[in-house]
Amino acid sequence: MPQVELQFGGGLESLTGGNKVVPANFSGEQVVLGRVIDWIRTCLIKEKHEYFVQGEHIRPGILVLINDVDWELEGKTSYVIQEGDRITFISTLHGG
Amino acid sequence: MPQVELQFGGGLESLTGGNKVVPANFSGEQVVLGRVIDWIRTCLIKEKHEYFVQGEHIRPGILVLINDVDWELEGKTSYVIQEGDRITFISTLHGG
Amino acid sequence: MTTKESWNISRYSRQILLPQFGKKSQELLAKKKILIIGAGGLGCPAALYLAGAGIGTLGIVDNDMVEISNLHRQIGHKESLSGKPKAESLRETVQNLNSSVQVHIVLQRLTQFNAIEIIAGYDIVLDCTDNVLTRYVVNDACAALSKPLVSGAAIGWDGQITVYSASVDCPCYRCIFPEPPPPKCVGSCDASGVLGPIPGVIGCLQALESIKLAANIEDAEPLIGRLLVFDGLETKFRTFQLRKRSSNCIVCGDSSEDFSIVEYDYASFIGLNESFTI
Amino acid sequence: MTTKESWNISRYSRQILLPQFGKKSQELLAKKKILIIGAGGLGCPAALYLAGAGIGTLGIVDNDMVEISNLHRQIGHKESLSGKPKAESLRETVQNLNSSVQVHIVLQRLTQFNAIEIIAGYDIVLDCTDNVLTRYVVNDACAALSKPLVSGAAIGWDGQITVYSASVDCPCYRCIFPEPPPPKCVGSCDASGVLGPIPGVIGCLQALESIKLAANIEDAEPLIGRLLVFDGLETKFRTFQLRKRSSNCIVCGDSSEDFSIVEYDYASFIGLNESFTI
Numbered sequence: 234m235p236q237v238e239l240q241f242g243g244g245l246e247s248l249t250g251g252n253k254v255v256p257a258n259f260s261g262e263q264v265v266l267g268r269v270i271d272w273i274r275t276c277l278i279k280e281k282h283e284y285f286v287q288g289e290h291i292r293p294g295i296l297v298l299i300n301d302v303d304w305e306l307e308g309k310t311s312y313v314i315q316e317g318d319r320i321t322f323i324s325t326l327h328g329g
Numbered sequence: 330m331p332q333v334e335l336q337f338g339g340g341l342e343s344l345t346g347g348n349k350v351v352p353a354n355f356s357g358e359q360v361v362l363g364r365v366i367d368w369i370r371t372c373l374i375k376e377k378h379e380y381f382v383q384g385e386h387i388r389p390g391i392l393v394l395i396n397d398v399d400w401e402l403e404g405k406t407s408y409v410i411q412e413g414d415r416i417t418f419i420s421t422l423h424g425g
Numbered sequence: 426m427t428t429k430e431s432w433n434i435s436r437y438s439r440q441i442l443l444p445q446f447g448k449k450s451q452e453l454l455a456k457k458k459i460l461i462i463g464a465g466g467l468g469c470p471a472a473l474y475l476a477g478a479g480i481g482t483l484g485i486v487d488n489d490m491v492e493i494s495n496l497h498r499q500i501g502h503k504e505s506l507s508g509k510p511k512a513e514s515l516r517e518t519v520q521n522l523n524s525s526v527q528v529h530i531v532l533q534r535l536t537q538f539n540a541i542e543i544i545a546g547y548d549i550v551l552d553c554t555d556n557v558l559t560r561y562v563v564n565d566a567c568a569a570l571s572k573p574l575v576s577g578a579a580i581g582w583d584g585q586i587t588v589y590s591a592s593v594d595c596p597c598y599r600c601i602f603p604e605p606p607p608p609k610c611v612g613s614c615d616a617s618g619v620l621g622p623i624p625g626v627i628g629c630l631q632a633l634e635s636i637k638l639a640a641n642i643e644d645a646e647p648l649i650g651r652l653l654v655f656d657g658l659e660t661k662f663r664t665f666q667l668r669k670r671s672s673n674c675i676v677c678g679d680s681s682e683d684f685s686i687v688e689y690d691y692a693s694f695i696g697l698n699e700s701f702t703i
Numbered sequence: 704m705t706t707k708e709s710w711n712i713s714r715y716s717r718q719i720l721l722p723q724f725g726k727k728s729q730e731l732l733a734k735k736k737i738l739i740i741g742a743g744g745l746g747c748p749a750a751l752y753l754a755g756a757g758i759g760t761l762g763i764v765d766n767d768m769v770e771i772s773n774l775h776r777q778i779g780h781k782e783s784l785s786g787k788p789k790a791e792s793l794r795e796t797v798q799n800l801n802s803s804v805q806v807h808i809v810l811q812r813l814t815q816f817n818a819i820e821i822i823a824g825y826d827i828v829l830d831c832t833d834n835v836l837t838r839y840v841v842n843d844a845c846a847a848l849s850k851p852l853v854s855g856a857a858i859g860w861d862g863q864i865t866v867y868s869a870s871v872d873c874p875c876y877r878c879i880f881p882e883p884p885p886p887k888c889v890g891s892c893d894a895s896g897v898l899g900p901i902p903g904v905i906g907c908l909q910a911l912e913s914i915k916l917a918a919n920i921e922d923a924e925p926l927i928g929r930l931l932v933f934d935g936l937e938t939k940f941r942t943f944q945l946r947k948r949s950s951n952c953i954v955c956g957d958s959s960e961d962f963s964i965v966e967y968d969y970a971s972f973i974g975l976n977e978s979f980t981i
């Protein structure tokens with residue numbers, strides 16, 4: 234039942250009712266990040282899902298970080314989450 | 330033998346040969362912060378000790394933080410250090 | 426007034442658009458008076474961004490003259506005004522950016538004798554000064570008058586910022602540093618050097634914190650009880666949790682009514698350098 | 704040249720004093736050419752602090768005109784130049800601060816057709832633009848030319864900055880975002896709003912990172928492979944570790960010689976919005 238901290242930034246917090254930090258528990262032993270993303274999409278986000286996912290995938294322009302490290306370096310959706318992990322979703326900005 | 334990370338900033342790193350981070354081990358069970366400060370004064374800092382201490386005390390203008398919290402809230406020199414603690418010494422700045 | 430107001434709404438539309446800001450915050454800003462003490466590396470960007478945001482009145486206190494060696498970091502001045510008072514030079518730049526801001530300048534050094542009078546008329550004070558003595562005087566006057574003090578500092582590659590005296594629990598500078606550092610431990614930008622963007626970043630953050638306080642932004646967390654430390658060499662920021670207001674503090678503690686800024690012996694205080702008990 | 708040089712040393716003395724900087728870094732800065740793309744909320748502070756620091760040549764690319772509604776954040780312009788080209792307005796402010804800097808302006812939008820020609824003559828590029836298309840064009844040109852790209856962005860209360868293409872391992876923008884966001888997910892400062900000090904902080908940091916790169920500062924850690932994220936509402940900064948350069952990247956990967964910026968179909972790319980495989 235790993236507890237993780239989900240973090241949303243760069244505007245994505247608007248999808249979670251303005252909450253930049255959402256704690257979450259997951260039952261089971263080998264919880265992969267893909268399952269966490271699925272839970273965010275189906276349970277946490279109530280509307281405008283297309284701002285978070287496109288089909289099965291995180292939408293382009295969102296950076297995913299596992300304990301402050303780009304998820305590309307950690308196995309992406311197959312990463313097995315650990316107790317206390319911080320999973321951060323940041324939308325890249327383009328204004329100037 | 331708690332291992333702690335000593336951090337120096339705001340110019341104090343000049344007292345430790347430019348090292349902003351110094352790991353250190355202390356033997357014994359109840360190692361208080363006062364002993365850590367004494368070790369920094371007598372063993373780590375080689376010269377200009379008056380930039381760090383005045384007599385027995387930390388010199389005025391230095392802020393001491395235990396895991397990013399002002400040591401006033403943690404018992405100051407009597408704080409018992411824990412494995413993995415970050416002890417930060419920051420000199421306050423006055424330029425503008 | 427309709428024309429003036431509609432012009433203003435269009436001018437500030439990019440911040441009024443923000444859900445946390447809106448027309449209400451813009452109207453609040455227009456009524457607020459903010460005092461900037463020091464028209465140097467911190468005061469220049471702070472003044473420009475506060476003027477841009479549409480603060481009602483901006484006070485600028487400085488008794489120095491513009492020097493060419495200031496211009497690497499004091500971007501509110503210009504070569505052609507070298508030798509002129511910094512407060513006048515910065516006022517001109519600010520007015521060119523936003524002529525609707527009321528700018529008052531004070532061409533004096535802030536001292537224990539004029540501090541209360543100068544600060545009393547303002548809602549928020551920015552410490553953009555460059556020396557220990559003035560920092561204590563500014564702090565003590567703000568503590569006595571219960572004015573939020575947005576305190577910035579920069580030297581070398583390092584910057585710091587926090588907000589003092591902004592709430593009942595919020596410490597003042599003296600709560601944290603009841604004794605001043607020994608003079609030999611104090612660097613200055615003139616003696617030790619500073620890279621321009623360091624006070625640039627801190628001055629912008631001072632403007633931001635001031636706007637959050639002055640415009641009463643919901644959901645905002647100003648740097649009250651928190652010290653932000655900036656290491657420009659490594660481009661790293663750290664936030665530290667500070668102690669609460671000290672009941673023993675001579676300027677904001679339980680016996681603060683006994684404190685007289687005019688009678689206090691600042692010269693001895695800055696010279697004494699006794700260590701405080703740890 | 705003795706008089707000119709001694710004048711300069713005095714002018715820049717406060718940064719030459721820094722042990723990590725010194726006369727050597729000042730001489731390096733004076734030889735370097737830095738290009739700022741976008742004379743807006745990020746470009747204004749970046750240009751001023753780079754000019755203050757004594758960069759040899761500053762290029763400014765912008766095809767927009769100054770509007771009053773820009774001035775809350777674009778502090779390098781002024782009311783009286785409303786309607787005039789931003790690049791001209793910013794050049795004037797920069798020259799008033801430091802007349803010894805060579806300023807070249809380009810009154811065009813940067814496109815896939817002129818990017819290589821405009822960027823080729825510079826040592827470092829600052830992305831201070833405000834839209835997705837130009838960000839990809841700037842990135843692709845810098846990747847092709849192996850120019851370090853100091854990329855800043857700001858919107859609402861949020862800012863971001865990193866350095867792309869600055870070393871063999873260092874990713875480019877496309878390495879991290881091989882596909883663009885869907886247009887409906889992209890905010891702009893004009894549509895979503897922005898508070899002035901947010902691009903102020905990021906623009907100052909862009910100047911700082913550029914100085915560290917241009918002056919070859921020992922002991923400095925530029926934001927290479929690191930993304931700094933600024934939350935202005937809470938005044939919090941976070942640093943994230945980014946992936947390395949991708950061998951699959953079409954503009955900086957193993958087959959990048961096949962990429963032609965002029966022939967690439969940017970319109971389809973920005974419009975397509977296919978999700979990338981996770």
Ligand SMILES: [Zn+2]
Pocket residue numbers: 568596597598599600601670671674675676677678
């Ligand atoms: Zn106090």
Ligand SMILES: [Zn+2]
Pocket residue numbers: 846874875876877878879948949952953954955956
């Ligand atoms: Zn790439």
